[in-house]
Amino acid sequence: MKNSMKLIAIFSAAVLFMIINVAMIQKPGGPWNVPAKYKSMKSTIKAGDASINSTGKELYNKHCKSCHGAKGLGDGPKAANLKTSCGDFSSKDFQAQADGDIYYQSFVGRDEMPNFEKKITDEADRWAVVYFMRTLKK
Amino acid sequence: MNKLYKILRFSAIVVMALLMNHGIILAQEEATEEPAKERPARAAFESGLLFDAATTTLQPSKTLEMIIQHRFGTMNNGTEDLFGIWAPSNIRLGLNYSILNNLMVGIGTTKFNKMQDIQIKYNVLQQTRSNKIPVTVSLYEVIGIDARADETFGMNYKFSHRMNYFTQIIISRRFNDMFSLQVAPGFTHYNSTDSTVDHDRISFSFAGRVKFSPQSSLIIGADFPLQIQGISEHTKDFNDMAEPMKPNICIGYEVATSTHAFHLYLASGQGILPQENIMLNKNDFFDKGILIGLNITRLWSF
Numbered sequence: 493m494k495n496s497m498k499l500i501a502i503f504s505a506a507v508l509f510m511i512i513n514v515a516m517i518q519k520p521g522g523p524w525n526v527p528a529k530y531k532s533m534k535s536t537i538k539a540g541d542a543s544i545n546s547t548g549k550e551l552y553n554k555h556c557k558s559c560h561g562a563k564g565l566g567d568g569p570k571a572a573n574l575k576t577s578c579g580d581f582s583s584k585d586f587q588a589q590a591d592g593d594i595y596y597q598s599f600v601g602r603d604e605m606p607n608f609e610k611k612i613t614d615e616a617d618r619w620a621v622v623y624f625m626r627t628l629k630k
Numbered sequence: 631m632n633k634l635y636k637i638l639r640f641s642a643i644v645v646m647a648l649l650m651n652h653g654i655i656l657a658q659e660e661a662t663e664e665p666a667k668e669r670p671a672r673a674a675f676e677s678g679l680l681f682d683a684a685t686t687t688l689q690p691s692k693t694l695e696m697i698i699q700h701r702f703g704t705m706n707n708g709t710e711d712l713f714g715i716w717a718p719s720n721i722r723l724g725l726n727y728s729i730l731n732n733l734m735v736g737i738g739t740t741k742f743n744k745m746q747d748i749q750i751k752y753n754v755l756q757q758t759r760s761n762k763i764p765v766t767v768s769l770y771e772v773i774g775i776d777a778r779a780d781e782t783f784g785m786n787y788k789f790s791h792r793m794n795y796f797t798q799i800i801i802s803r804r805f806n807d808m809f810s811l812q813v814a815p816g817f818t819h820y821n822s823t824d825s826t827v828d829h830d831r832i833s834f835s836f837a838g839r840v841k842f843s844p845q846s847s848l849i850i851g852a853d854f855p856l857q858i859q860g861i862s863e864h865t866k867d868f869n870d871m872a873e874p875m876k877p878n879i880c881i882g883y884e885v886a887t888s889t890h891a892f893h894l895y896l897a898s899g900q901g902i903l904p905q906e907n908i909m910l911n912k913n914d915f916f917d918k919g920i921l922i923g924l925n926i927t928r929l930w931s932f
Contacts, residue, residue, distance in 0.1 A: 546807055547672070547807070553845060554888060555887075555888040558888070607931070613690055614669060614672070616669065617672070
């Protein structure tokens with residue numbers, strides 16, 4: 493009797509553990525509905541601009557790294573506590589997006605992805621961050 | 631005659647067409663030659679607060695900033711009070727709100743002397759990336775209200791005795807991504823002071839930042855109270871004999887994230903409002919007057 497009780501307790505704990513883990517699995521964010529205005533946006537800086545590896549990198553490290561990770565793999569220290577997966581900036585799917593798509597997702601945001609328009613106010617600085625994210629391509 | 635008229639009419643049409651075309655080209659040229667919009671330089675400091683001092687950095691409009699400032703006791707007792715950590719400490723809780731991109735108002739409450747404060751900071755000039763405007767200039771005002779018991783202020787108590795004021799012009803420059811510096815002359819006035827202390831004092835402050843990683847900086851600052859005989863209420867002999875106020879010197883480490891700024895530092899002044907350190911500080915940074923301080927700020931955008 494004692495043994496069967498122990499077995500039931502272990503089994504229940506295992507089931508509970510699995511349920512909690514399933515509940516904690518991060519879901520992918522789903523497709524973004526990017527307004528046409530943003531889709532067609534053109535960068536105010538040129539590819540290869542010096543600000544990409546200075547300002548862009550610095551602002552990425554300050555505002556993005558804690559969730560998205562230093563290499564954009566979505567493995568920053570805060571990422572595990574989010575309900576939604578941070579995605580992988582080095583992936584082909586991410587890099588295939590238009591600049592305007594990345595701009596909208598990065599600065600307008602949705603749900604757990606905060607709006608950064610007030611944190612990075614200068615337009616050219618925002619594009620430096622977008623282009624820095626381009627450098628994370630594998 | 632008719633033929634001449636036709637030639638003239640044709641010539642007029644051609645000339646008009648040419649002029650119109652020229653006009654369009656001119657307009658296009660004017661459009662392309664429109665002067666580029668001046669871009670404001672990035673903020674010289676990560677936060678509007680550096681130790682107990684204000685910087686020229688202002689958060690965008692409709693941003694709320696919560697501030698927690700903490701200063702332990704002096705470290706001179708060593709392990710007896712764990713380098714001041716177990717000694718009486720001073721704490722301030724504050725809230726700042728940016729009404730406009732260049733105007734901030736704030737309130738706060740401080741433990742020592744039960745000081746309540748109202749702050750206003752207004753950016754008059756903003757440094758631009760083109761260097762057309764090479765510095766950022768802010769006007770900063772702190773109104774302090776001492777909330778201790780009436781008896782503290784002597785026999786003829788009036789509410790106005792509780793009031794003290796600090797006014798500063800802050801001039802900063804972000805030299806590059808790594809190095810920023812600011813200088814700030816200030817004027818402090820206490821409506822009520824001890825009989826040995828002047829009511830007015832002029833001060834000179836500076837602060838600097840050396841950023842050594844995307845989020846970390848070495849920060850340094852100092853407030854020097856100036857003993858100017860011309861505005862003193864006491865004789866020169868008296869002032870020469872009196873114990874002088876000491877500069878409030880601070881040096882520390884700053885970590886700034888998207889929404890937070892953390893400062894961990896060594897300082898001499900145990901006051902938290904600038905007027906307290908400029909008017910009353912007697913801790914000497916170079917003679918057993920160092921204490922540990924820390925600040926935390928948190929931003930919310932609306």
